[in-house]
Amino acid sequence: MRIETAAARASHHIDPESGAILAPIQPSTTFERAPDGEYPSGYVYSRLGNPNRQQLEEIFATLEGGAACAAFSSGSSASAAVFQALANGDHVVAPNDCYHGTRALLRDVFARWGLQATFTDVIDPEQVRRAMRPNTRLVWVETPSNPMLRVTDIRRVAEIAHEAGALCVCDNTWATPMIQRPISLGADMVVHSTTKYISGHSDVMGGAVIAAQADDFFDRVRQAQTTGGATPSAFDCWLTLRGIRTLHLRMRAHCENARALASSLSEHPRVQAVHYPGLAMHDERAIASAQMSDFGGMLSFQVEGGREQAMEVAANLRLFTRATSLGGTESLIEHRASVEGPDTRTPDNLLRVSVGIENIDDLIADMAQALT
Numbered sequence: 123m124r125i126e127t128a129a130a131r132a133s134h135h136i137d138p139e140s141g142a143i144l145a146p147i148q149p150s151t152t153f154e155r156a157p158d159g160e161y162p163s164g165y166v167y168s169r170l171g172n173p174n175r176q177q178l179e180e181i182f183a184t185l186e187g188g189a190a191c192a193a194f195s196s197g198s199s200a201s202a203a204v205f206q207a208l209a210n211g212d213h214v215v216a217p218n219d220c221y222h223g224t225r226a227l228l229r230d231v232f233a234r235w236g237l238q239a240t241f242t243d244v245i246d247p248e249q250v251r252r253a254m255r256p257n258t259r260l261v262w263v264e265t266p267s268n269p270m271l272r273v274t275d276i277r278r279v280a281e282i283a284h285e286a287g288a289l290c291v292c293d294n295t296w297a298t299p300m301i302q303r304p305i306s307l308g309a310d311m312v313v314h315s316t317t318k319y320i321s322g323h324s325d326v327m328g329g330a331v332i333a334a335q336a337d338d339f340f341d342r343v344r345q346a347q348t349t350g351g352a353t354p355s356a357f358d359c360w361l362t363l364r365g366i367r368t369l370h371l372r373m374r375a376h377c378e379n380a381r382a383l384a385s386s387l388s389e390h391p392r393v394q395a396v397h398y399p400g401l402a403m404h405d406e407r408a409i410a411s412a413q414m415s416d417f418g419g420m421l422s423f424q425v426e427g428g429r430e431q432a433m434e435v436a437a438n439l440r441l442f443t444r445a446t447s448l449g450g451t452e453s454l455i456e457h458r459a460s461v462e463g464p465d466t467r468t469p470d471n472l473l474r475v476s477v478g479i480e481n482i483d484d485l486i487a488d489m490a491q492a493l494t
């Protein structure tokens with residue numbers, strides 16, 4: 123079954139009594155035990171597992187080509203579970219431009235528990251090689267990156283990690299399995315904020331970890347999920363499954379609109395630079411073309427001038443909403459440097475855009491009026 127067919131049929135289930143074609147939402151927190159002490163349904167208590175979460179985990183493992191999946195209540199709790207699966211004294215190599223929340227987890231939370239981290243330019247395989255230590259257990263990849271849209275060669279970095287006996291984990295939130303499948307490129311695990319494209323409607327928080335193999339390391343991620351308890355509710359899982367049913371169609375529209383907007387911005391005299399892997403002048407265009415089937419719905423651009431000029435453009439927009447997050451049907455714009463805090467590496471004149479699925483002519487016209 124092809125990936126689009128699997129997605130379109132997420133949570134499809136014929137109820138034998140009513141003939142309903144969708145699996146119901148099961149809010150029960152607990153499940154009946156048989157007189158012999160067994161749990162005939164396999165469910166015991168909702169934090170440990172429930173039907174909606176199981177449906178979400180099964181379809182997500184299929185979409186990413188993995189063996190197992192654990193769903194979480196946010197992307198950040200999914201990332202944290204991967205770090206929790208490591209041991210005190212282990213070392214992580216991570217991109218110096220990874221999602222600032224992931225950087226904060228490593229630097230501010232897990233450092234206190236003895237996890238070591240080196241932030242480097244993961245796009246450059248030589249720098250990854252140089253950052254490796256005898257105790258490196260994990261190399262984190264996030265591609266395309268936030269907010270500069272740099273592209274990491276997943277296969278190359280996974281090889282370096284494996285040569286050193288480490289795991290390669292890829293945050294695939296921006297690309298989604300519809301356009302990039304890191305496990306097929308050698309990654310051992312994929313992490314998602316399902317808050318973004320996967321659920322797709324800016325109305326539910328969630329995260330997931332998908333493992334190429336259901337091994338001991340994944341068991342520890344599962345333990346962090348069921349014991350730590352950062353689990354999504356049945357309704358959250360149901361909403362996320364509903365998003366997955368149209369993921370392939372939405373991604374196609376996001377990519378098409380982002381390509382057209384990037385191209386229009388790149389010709390504007392008030393735009394200093396456009397960052398989008400689909401543009402011919404993008405530095406890692408060749409890698410992007412090799413490992414992605416399209417280039418995604420995210421782009422960023424730098425306005426001529428500084429912070430004030432960038433803020434002014436964002437303020438002039440009527441259709442693009444000034445808000446954080448991404449991956450919803452509506453277009454959002456954000457001045458990243460001001461949300462990332464004082465240690466940001468993001469240029470002050472940069473605006474990040476989550477290109478929605480509105481009519482592209484409306485988006486281009488709005489951007490043109492805001493820039494002039």
Ligand SMILES: Cc1ncc(COP(=O)(O)O)c(C=O)c1O
Nearest residue numbers: 196197198221293295315317328
């Ligand atoms: C690439 C990436 N990973 C992880 C996260 C964290 O996800 P959440 O906000 O669902 O915790 C985000 C959030 O913006 C993100 O952009």
